[in-house]
Amino acid sequence: MGIYKTTDEKIDRLTNDHISLVSLAYRGNTDSSIQYQQNDTPDGGLSETVQVSPNQTVILYDKNGTVLNPSSDIPSATIAADLKFTTKNISKIETVSIRANSGETLLYRTIIVKANFDKHIKTNIGYIRLLVNVNQLSESLSRSQVIIITTMVSFWLISLFASIYLSNWYQRPIIDAYEKQKNFVENASHELRTPLAILQNRLELLFQRPTATIIDESENISQSLTEVRNMRILTSNLLNLAKRDGGLKVEFSEVDASYFEKIFKNYELLAENSQRHFSSTVTVKGPIKIDESLIRQVLTILFDNAIKYSEPNSKIKIQVDKQGQMLTIKTLDEGFGIADADKRKIFDRFYRVDKARTRQKGGFGLGLSLAKQIIDACGGRIEVQDNQPQGTVFIIKLKV
Structure with missing residues (x-):
């Protein structure tokens, strides 16, 4: 020995x-x-x-x-x-x-x-x-064995708990991604199922009256076309989200106040056709660096939501202000507002505050999710607040 x-x-x-x-x-x-x-x-x-x-x-x-x-x-x-x-x-x-x-x-x-x-x-x-x-040697060996066994057991337990913790920690984003993908597929299937069912019912009605004229079946044809448009918008949004998941390519370029003014002139026409009152203020001096196409897409999403979820003759306002290196964009409406419990979820895919009302308005719960992804990719942040006395305020902050 x-x-x-x-x-x-x-x-x-x-x-x-x-x-x-x-x-x-x-x-x-x-x-x-x-x-x-x-x-x-x-x-x-x-x-x-x-x-x-x-x-x-x-x-x-x-x-x-x-x-x-x-x-x-x-x-x-x-x-x-x-x-x-x-x-x-x-x-x-x-x-x-x-x-x-x-x-x-x-x-x-x-x-x-x-x-x-x-x-x-x-x-x-x-x-x-x-x-x-050799008693002393034997006792020393026994003590050493106890110390070694205790140390080994302690390290084994520590490594076991560390392995479990690290395993759960590493699995968490995978599980979250899986749950998001699962919810995404379920919600997308649900959203597509409704217009497909309506189309099927409308077409079956057409077959029940084979001798009817186009004018007689104009309502069924009109509703079918509406559902087809909704499906086109939905599939387009899904494709956009899929592209965004692959990674956004942000291309910055220099713009000035005229960039926003041109966009807002178009919004004035759209608001007038929708019987809303639109106004804007742009306080930007000198050039700023942003991605023109992505920021335009975000503004369009926020403006479209303000139109959808507000009543005729209500006011919609967009404010663009630059202080130092920070660009702030605010979209204010006098719509239905958003409850505090819903504010934390409105940027999730397919989440809608009032499913019956948003379905009636043609919403799918994808716009705000896409807007947040764009703002995150641009290095900014987006948040939602209540407008006083009624409505919602979306605030975007970007470093330019």
């Missing part, structure tokens, strides 16, 4: 010097059963190349395996039971667990070697057992 590598190397060094092991056995032991005679009686001195420590114990055996030096640390009964002498494991390092005199269980690395002395040394020592206490 790697943890006992240093201890085993130390054991190998000690077992190469049997005289030092005998000297170690003599320390604290004057048992007369040990016969060891050299020129001088061992005085406890050890070889200069071998260092011993208190956690080392030496047990001496005679040639028959009888213990010659009872240990003060290890009871004789324990030596007889747990440290049975056998020549099968000579020179093999083992790990043994024994009970000490103090009552605690100690862990040792141990080895039995055959005693080998010079011929002039007279002794009854046949075998030497060296024991090195």
